[in-house]
Amino acid sequence: MPMEDDDKPRKKISHEIGQDLSLLSVEELTERVALLTAEIARLEEAATRKRASRDAANSFFKS
Numbered sequence: 001m002p003m004e005d006d007d008k009p010r011k012k013i014s015h016e017i018g019q020d021l022s023l024l025s026v027e028e029l030t031e032r033v034a035l036l037t038a039e040i041a042r043l044e045e046a047a048t049r050k051r052a053s054r055d056a057a058n059s060f061f062k063s
Contacts, residue, residue, distance in 0.1 A: 015032045024032070 013031050013035050015035060021029065
């Protein structure tokens with residue numbers, strides 16, 4: 001019994017805000033939560049870096 005599904009490239013998980021969730025399985029919802037959680041962490045890290053850069057510039061120019 002060949003495992004043809006394993007040879008196919010996996011479709012990249014994506015999520016659209018406001019998307020209808022009724023057709024998604026529990027596993028798909030869990031994958032999306034993980035995806036969005038990782039994206040939130042990435043956004044927070046970027047905001048922290050930008051704040052630090054802005055604060056450093058403000059400190060430099062106030063001196």
